Amino acid sequence: xxxxxxxxxxxxxINGCIYGTVQDANTGSGVYQAKVSVIKGNCSGxxxxxxxxxxxxxxxxxxxxxxxxxxxxxxxxxxxxxxxAVTFRVSKPGYQSRTFYxxxxxxxxxxxxxxxxxxxxPVVYLCxxxxxxxxxxxxxxxxxxxxxxxxxxSDTDDDRLSDAAEIFGYNGVDIRYYGADPLRKTVLxxxxxxxxxxxxxxxxxxxxxxxxxxxxSNPDGSTGITLAIxxxxxxSSADVDPDLNPVWSDFDIIxxxxxESRRDDLFHYALFADQILGATYSGISRGIPAHxxxxxxxxxxxxxxxxxxxxxxxxxxxxxxLGLKHGGNDHINNEINYLSVMNYNYQMPGLTxxxxxxxxxxxxxxxxxxxxxxxxxxxxxxxxxxxxxxxADYSVRYGGVWLSGTASSNLDVNNNGSLQSSxxxxxxxxxxxxxxxxxxxxxxxxxxxxLGASAMFANGILQAQAEPEYMVQPCLTPEHQ
Ligand SMILES: [Zn+2]
Numbered sequence: 272x273x274x275x276x277x278x279x280x281x282x283x284x285i286n287g288c289i290y291g292t293v294q295d296a297n298t299g300s301g302v303y304q305a306k307v308s309v310i311k312g313n314c315s316g317x318x319x320x321x322x323x324x325x326x327x328x329x330x331x332x333x334x335x336x337x338x339x340x341x342x343x344x345x346x347x348x349x350x351x352x353x354x355x356a357v358t359f360r361v362s363k364p365g366y367q368s369r370t371f372y373x374x375x376x377x378x379x380x381x382x383x384x385x386x387x388x389x390x391x392x393p394v395v396y397l398c399x400x401x402x403x404x405x406x407x408x409x410x411x412x413x414x415x416x417x418x419x420x421x422x423x424x425s426d427t428d429d430d431r432l433s434d435a436a437e438i439f440g441y442n443g444v445d446i447r448y449y450g451a452d453p454l455r456k457t458v459l460x461x462x463x464x465x466x467x468x469x470x471x472x473x474x475x476x477x478x479x480x481x482x483x484x485x486x487x488s489n490p491d492g493s494t495g496i497t498l499a500i501x502x503x504x505x506x507s508s509a510d511v512d513p514d515l516n517p518v519w520s521d522f523d524i525i526x527x528x529x530x531e532s533r534r535d536d537l538f539h540y541a542l543f544a545d546q547i548l549g550a551t552y553s554g555i556s557r558g559i560p561a562h563x564x565x566x567x568x569x570x571x572x573x574x575x576x577x578x579x580x581x582x583x584x585x586x587x588x589x590x591x592x593l594g595l596k597h598g599g600n601d602h603i604n605n606e607i608n609y610l611s612v613m614n615y616n617y618q619m620p621g622l623t624x625x626x627x628x629x630x631x632x633x634x635x636x637x638x639x640x641x642x643x644x645x646x647x648x649x650x651x652x653x654x655x656x657x658x659x660x661x662x663a664d665y666s667v668r669y670g671g672v673w674l675s676g677t678a679s680s681n682l683d684v685n686n687n688g689s690l691q692s693s694x695x696x697x698x699x700x701x702x703x704x705x706x707x708x709x710x711x712x713x714x715x716x717x718x719x720x721x722l723g724a725s726a727m728f729a730n731g732i733l734q735a736q737a738e739p740e741y742m743v744q745p746c747l748t749p750e751h752q
Pocket of ligand 1 (some may be wrong): 591
């Protein structure tokens with residue numbers, strides 16, 4: 272909304288392709304005659320041999336249309352060959368220079384009957400020399416105040432992407448382009464695929480929506496997590512390996528060719544492949560937590576999986592990347608009181624919530640332990656804020672069968688068509704609220720170099736050391752055990 276208003280108000284000034292503003296971090300005023308240079312990128316046009324300068328409002332325009340700077344000074348800027356963003360540097364005597372990475376995201380605007388395509392670079396609050404930067408994230412304290420970020424925490428939203436990386440990009444990658452925001456949790460996946468097993472956009476969208484709906488709060492007051500899935504490279508037919516076996520050495524041959532190492536600290540990597548280990552395993556994560564995972568539904572009855580199976584498996588394997596186990600907080604699979612796509616009972620069909628089938632979600636309930644018998648009339652009980660009303664929303668699938676009743680009551684656990692006050696059941700531990708227990712560090716693999724020392728230990732690193740590479744067995748599913 273803010274962006275649209277800005278465009279509407281400024282349309283008279285904006286005729287170019289990439290524009291932005293430079294403001295003084297201390298005063299908030301526009302910085303006049305700051306120099307904005309293309310450090311890495313291609314420029315075509317007549318005015319490419321000099322940098323842009325800001326006007327007295329702090330605005331600069333790399334003008335592809337020749338309207339603002341005159342037709343003799345057009346500049347059309349694109350990423351250099353092999354790069355995914357343009358590297359810019361903003362400088363002015365008396366200030367610390369600022370480098371940022373911008374992947375143009377052109378918005379179409381019409382002004383005076385002419386059509387323009389413009390892309391807004393991040394606002395740069397330039398820090399006067401000597402400005403303190405308490406958290407060492409390269410953004411001075413006064414600039415952090417203007418961005419709304421915490422000057423004493425390099426990762427205000429605790430997603431392992433530093434405030435600076437979420438505003439300015441990092442290592443040649445513009446994660447702001449993919450929706451990163453320093454005040455809202457963001458997770459990024461690059462997904463590459465074999466042509467025959469390219470995931471359905473509807474499956475990706477289902478998982479993206481599940482994260483958007485997550486019961487997780489953010490510093491900006493919103494709830495949910497921004498999940499960006501960059502469906503990127505089709506693996507060429509020459510590089511398709513129909514059976515990743517052994518998984519990770521074969522996987523790495525593809526990853527090394529198709530996943531740019533500059534993204535290592537920022538993006539998880541997923542491969543939609545055919546088969547692994549010569550069998551019909553649905554997928555595998557490279558540990559819990561981890562950076563990489565495979566979805567391998569090639570030999571399933573619907574080759575590549577149905578949309579539902581793709582969504583459930585993507586969410587399940589990525590859940591392992593985020594630290595979730597088959598029992599949430601334990602490795603026991605098929606626990607009757609754990610309602611999550613991490614449980615094989617729900618990976619493929621999804622959860623049924625309020626009668627809606629096919630819901631892909633992690634557990635948002637806390638359910639007490641179940642002993643060796645259960646009262647079918649009473650079913651489960653919650654703790655830590657989970658109410659009977661919450662439980663009543665959920666159907667229960669156990670041993671591959673949907674049971675009548677709900678997680679709250681009248682649950683026909685032994686599926687015999689009647690209710691009893693005591694039936695035997697496999698005991699299960701108390702289940703966790705998954706969303707409050709996911710880790711963003713990917714076992715120490717996710718996290719950029721602008722995170723301060725305090726953030727290095729805040730989220731996931733120590734846990735990762737305690738439990739590396741556990742998930743070496745593939746994810747079997749009930750249908751294929
Ligand atoms: Zn699994």
